[in-house]
Amino acid sequence: MSTKTARPTKPEKHAATAVLEVAERLYSMNPEWVVFFREVLGVDGIVRRTFSEPDALMRFECSPQYARVREMLDDLRARQNARQTQRESLRVVTVRMPKSLHETLKTEAGQMHVSINTLCIAKLMKLLDEQEHRDLAAAK
Numbered sequence: 001m002s003t004k005t006a007r008p009t010k011p012e013k014h015a016a017t018a019v020l021e022v023a024e025r026l027y028s029m030n031p032e033w034v035v036f037f038r039e040v041l042g043v044d045g046i047v048r049r050t051f052s053e054p055d056a057l058m059r060f061e062c063s064p065q066y067a068r069v070r071e072m073l074d075d076l077r078a079r080q081n082a083r084q085t086q087r088e089s090l091r092v093v094t095v096r097m098p099k100s101l102h103e104t105l106k107t108e109a110g111q112m113h114v115s116i117n118t119l120c121i122a123k124l125m126k127l128l129d130e131q132e133h134r135d136l137a138a139a140k
Helices: 010-028 035-040 048-051 053-059 065-085 099-112 116-139
Strands: none
Touching: 010 035, 010 048, 010 053, 010 065, 035 048, 035 065, 048 053, 053 065, 099 116
């Protein structure tokens, strides 16, 4: 590959800047790093949708815009790790469910820009809270 073909074209430079702007807007919302990764760098993320040709993707991955995206991802991961060390220890529960329910949760989580794990915890907490309110009302 010659040096000339390795350089990004003007449209690619514009696209790289546009991708970085989207990534920065998402980053400013302080999402979980997994959400940031999925929406920006994931298989269906903006980077792969914008740079669908392998050569264009490779040139983007050598750009300062890509370096900044990686810095944002690394920062979000570090923030999440720091928050987890301050919290209560975590436990893992495996739940078997029909594929249709999993797909529904996955879609809802994607629309809310949270992980399926975060969505399920929120739903469980809501259920527990509603039960507690019913118990308190029955005790009166």
